[in-house]
Amino acid sequence: MPPIHTPTYHYDDPTLTAPTPGRALIEEIGLVESVPGVGPTTGGGYIGVPISIGPLHTRFRRPHNGIEMTLPNADVTPWTAPFIVAGHARGCFDLASRPGWYWLRWTVADHVAHDAGTTSDEDPLVIVPCGAKKASARSPAGQLYVGTYHRLGLRAAAALTGPNSTRILSARYGLLPLHQLVDPYNLRLGQPGSVTAAQLRAQAEDQALLDHPNVVLFGGREYVELAQQVWPHAHTPLAGASGIGEQQQRLAMIAGTRRLN
Template sequence: MVTGHPAALARLHADSLITDRQPGSGAHQITDAGRAAYEQWKADYGPPASPPASGVLSRLPARQHDAVLAAARRPDHLVPGIDDHVPGFFNQRTLAAVHAAGYADIRPCEHGVIRGTWEQTGQALYLTPAGREYARQRGNIPCSRRRVVIIACGSRKAEPSWEEFGYRDVIPAGHLYTGPWHRSLRLAADALTDQTLIRILSARHGLVPLERPLFPYDTRLADRDVITPERIARQTAALDLDDAHVIFLGGRGYAQWLRQSVPHALTPLTGGIGDQRAQCHAVARSTHLASAWWTMAARLADHETGKPPNKPTGVPPAGPRPPAGGSNRGAGR
């Protein structure tokens, strides 16, 4: 039997590592490919570090302590090293010690399974749940899961401009989509979280950070060049969205597409395009409404509401009352 977070189970299904014991039963079992992958994982990584699960955590040495608290203060929970190109980085010895203590770890690679340890790969380190608990206990920092906002793309796009963007043929994703609906989604996303935690859900490229340069394109969900669900699953794994509170802003089609990998994503927008734009502008103006949305997202991630993740309820209305049935007009591309 295999149990775990629904998003993780969905990815294991997509990779044929688990299968349903009986159709519709909700029970999962490992496949031969899954057993082989697990044995390979143990050969690559060995036993994981196991920090204390409960009680008062011992205080780390000064630089390690500072590294964990520095990461806890960052919206993305990055433990900064010299290769991360951010201010206030820590040296390799400190990072290695924080990693060995189990308070930070690397994330999967989007393009495949990572082979080797953190020391071999040199990838960035991020706080684990144990690291967040250390920050709460030893730094009095209210460090919870990251707050990730995913917004739909849009069909109206800007033209490449060397003078405006500094690129000849490509445009940063954060400037590519110019339609009023997408700009409303972006306004809400900027109010809800840090820009490093915003991703645009593109029909061709999947989850795209704002700074990534893109060639203008025209792809819809029904087109042949649409990104595959397997690729989306790898991207959500690389972002570690199983361990994040997630809000998705966009139409129903894109929401259903994303839920294959992130079933706990909160989708608070309702009604037609005008209603959705009004709700986006309302949350951008109201910290109370933003807090209510994040509370709902946290409950979905923690399985505390007991309600299906694709039917969140109790979100305070932000705009005009939507008509029955809603609309998905204006879905991005």
């Protein structure tokens, strides 16, 4: 039986000065875990000791059984508990809002991109699926869809990014900025006349979003699989949810976080 792993990394800086993010910090911490939704079907995430951190994937060893596995960097985060605990001990219960600590919500992909100089404080691009329930008249895209799931998606997007970096994936119109005026419609993804991956890619290119390094996809399988044809590196925090109810719970949890500026 593999030995029980006890994390050895400690953070005890009384000034709560943030370490520099990047691959070196993750290796120093010595523990990573998968994001919500990436893990065993019984619930919970994977956690392990990083073996190698590449440009796209992280390989790590699960300490309780010695099994090695590889996950996309966008699906793995460094272990942040030592920093959160240190903050709580000094009366700071929202450490991520303090200067220098924005990376507490980063994935490994963000840390790798930081090292490469391709992103720092750039807002993520968040894609929210459209909804079946709509206003009855021509409206801005951000107000057209009135269903609970969609509104939760917009609230979660607002917790992660700004309105200029939020897009609605419409079955009819494709990639919509929140301010764009559109007419109500009755069309589902996959039906004749609905947006295709090629059309979505062209829209992303026109909006200078095709090469965005940090993309978050909300929505069910059809919407996510379509968007992944344009952004295969995207983070999918609702993946693995057992149904719409669990997806809504995750969206509500994300929406409860405060966006970092």
